[in-house]
Amino acid sequence: xxxxxxxxxxxxxxxxxxxxxxxxxxxxxxxxxxxxxxxxxxxxxxxxxxxxxxxxxxxxxxxxxxxxxxxxxxxxxxxxxxxxxxxxxxxxxxxxxxxxxxxxxxxxxxxxxxxx
Amino acid sequence: xxxxxxxxxxxxxxxxxxxxxxxxxxxxxxxxxxxxxxxxxxxxxxxxxxxxxxxxxxxxxxxxxxxxxxxxxxxxxxxxxxxxxxxxxxxxxxxxxxxxxxxxxxxxxxxx
Numbered sequence: 150x151x152x153x154x155x156x157x158x159x160x161x162x163x164x165x166x167x168x169x170x171x172x173x174x175x176x177x178x179x180x181x182x183x184x185x186x187x188x189x190x191x192x193x194x195x196x197x198x199x200x201x202x203x204x205x206x207x208x209x210x211x212x213x214x215x216x217x218x219x220x221x222x223x224x225x226x227x228x229x230x231x232x233x234x235x236x237x238x239x240x241x242x243x244x245x246x247x248x249x250x251x252x253x254x255x256x257x258x259x260x261x262x263x264x265x
Numbered sequence: 266x267x268x269x270x271x272x273x274x275x276x277x278x279x280x281x282x283x284x285x286x287x288x289x290x291x292x293x294x295x296x297x298x299x300x301x302x303x304x305x306x307x308x309x310x311x312x313x314x315x316x317x318x319x320x321x322x323x324x325x326x327x328x329x330x331x332x333x334x335x336x337x338x339x340x341x342x343x344x345x346x347x348x349x350x351x352x353x354x355x356x357x358x359x360x361x362x363x364x365x366x367x368x369x370x371x372x373x374x375x376x377x
Contacts, residue, residue: 181363183364192353192369192370193309193353195367198364240308242309246363252297252357252363253297253311254311254355254363255311256301256308256309257308258307259307
């Protein structure tokens with residue numbers, strides 16, 4: 150149980166384009182989903198927390214107009230990187246917590262983004 | 266600023282030995298503690314959670330929590346080369362949404 154999927158697993162795009170990443174909880178309803186970014190050999194950095202049906206809460210220093218988050222249902226959250234630049238190249242990982250064990254986060258497999 | 270501290274390693278142990286991974290946290294009010302394993306290039310995988318003082322065992326893994334000392338550890342018995350990974354300690358951040366604060370991780374290398 151508690152399986153989280155992400156799509157795509159890997160994406161290469163040109164600078165200036167937008168990229169959408171999907172995060173789905175496959176066998177449970179996720180009240181809250183989290184989006185992280187991880188640069189090589191560095192720790193996870195929380196970007197934002199999203200709750201179904203409400204606006205995401207962004208961490209300090211994360212541009213909400215650049216990283217658009219939509220949590221339309223209890224099983225799906227999307228992260229759109231708008232006008233991507235090479236410095237946005239990173240490993241983007243989502244996690245989801247269940248309604249019953251709110252603090253236990255289950256991670257998706259991650260999306261590796263390369264902006265050329 | 267709530268912090269979670271881990272020795273970055275690398276921690277190198279021979280196959281079959283016990284690997285001991287340590288973590289300290291700054292918020293005395295923290296109630297939930299987690300250990301995640303992250304293989305290179307992969308996302309974190311939950312290994313154990315612990316909420317009460319003492320030990321919690323699951324197979325070859327034992328988590329130990331000491332709230333008075335603000336210390337949580339993970340022991341891996343009979344270490345295998347496949348245990349080689351980065352181990353992340355996470356502590357609840359105190360927010361209403363269940364956010365976690367992660368340490369930077371300890372890299373474990375188990376030598377055959």
